[in-house]
Amino acid sequence: MSVIKPNNRAAESCHNEVISVDRVSFSYQQKLVMQDVSFGVKERDFIGLIGANGAGKTTLLRMIVGLLKPSAGEIRLFGQPVQSFKDWDRIGYVPQKNALNPQFPATVREVVLSGLYGRKNMFRRLSKAVQSKADDALDAMGIIDLSDKKIGQLSGGQQQRVFLARALINNPSLLILDEPTVGIDSETQENFFHMIKHMHQHHNMTFLMVSHDMEMIRGYLGQEPAASAGKLKFYIRHSHDTQDCVESNLAHSLKGLRARMESGREVVTVGDRY
């Protein structure tokens, strides 16, 4: 459905490009992994990036978050080139689960709090305000009861929620997920997608999610890719209230997310049958 916008500038202002990838190529040891990839993620888009193993999904993500440098082209985050981007607390990043060590001696709460330890957030002491941020994130993910458990004692699905809570503790407006459901049973996956769909619909968050298998979320993002580049396919869905520019710049607070999600569960599930 397209809407004719009376004021183009206003419309543009709530369609700010959060990520722009401009003719990016990447070579690894003289081998070209990716050539001339361009795409943009606008505010409150949900982008699913699918490709077989070796298609370059993770490489692309790692370039977007500045862990790898493109051999050519440019990547911008919120309008700024990645190299000089400083506002990292606007971005929540959930790395591949198998990149982390589950035997690490830390509690769930310590892991979630570590989401605040970036350069911009060097809290000297863990103040009450910081602790309550952690409580909100833990509660939003439904894992507040587990907060004193050692991370290694949790199931794969629970650990995934912990990493999501860690990414959410800064109230980011962009969430980047790298294969978030690998090694998780299908019921847990379904709950997980329910959660992130809810955040997309009702919390004005922008999502970029990478997967090699999008069966679970295909219903949400549509059957046909919106674009493709090499072996990478992009599926896109805009938020329900995309036209609503008023609150577009601020993600809703995490507080009460779960309560709202539980109460809205039926509506969201029905709305999901496309």
Place this chain on the structure above:
Amino acid sequence: MEIVTSEFFQRALIGGLLIGITAPLMGFFLVLRRLSMIGDTLSHVAIAGVALGFIVGVYPIAMGLLFAIAASFAIEKLRKAYKAYAELSLAIIMAGGIGLASILFTAGDSMMDVNSYLFGSIYTLDNVDLYTIGGVTAVVLIVIISQSKELFLITFDEEAASVSGLPVRFYNVMISVLTALVISVAIKIVGALLVSALLTIPAACSLIIARSFKQSLMTVIAIGEFAVIAGLLIAGVWNLAPGGTIVLLLIALLLILLLVRRGFRLGG
């Protein structure tokens, strides 16, 4: 028991208590970063520096420190050359350190007592040694306490640390330099061959019992202190080698903890 009141024993105790804090703390971070063997490697290179210090008449611990720092940078460089086989760099540097040390030990007419640096000579600590160890302990504690959150993030998830804007490379260098500092001063206390035990075994114990990161930091220090005090007393009373006694006590403690945990599992 009169040994306990003697001055050399009390110096030994002070030096031991200080190194019992710093070595397990640095070791804990190394173990979590899967670099357990780095302690062994750096101490073998440091021993070459100590030997050179004796030959040229420079404070041996300082020379050992320079060698250890140089080695930690060399390890990083080699690790990049053999990305998939990172521990190969440790084997190479360690061999190089021992080779160099063996040449320096036998070169010239050095008055160095080789055994005292291989196996430690905690009873010969002088005031300069104690001040050096005290200084190193202060530096390590200040850095770890003030940077504990950043160190947590870097050891838990280096990528996330990098994404959130932490200067990961700076922290890696900092960990290497601090480790080199601790190892150089620890050599005289437990000896180059045994330093690695004081770095890694408390961490191995804490992985069994601690339930959180904060608790782990407390646990490694408690275990380090216990082993040093008990080890020195036992060694003093029965006239055993103090470095070796401390290390064997640590291993005994680790075995007990493993058995207790097994008992819990079987029982529960």
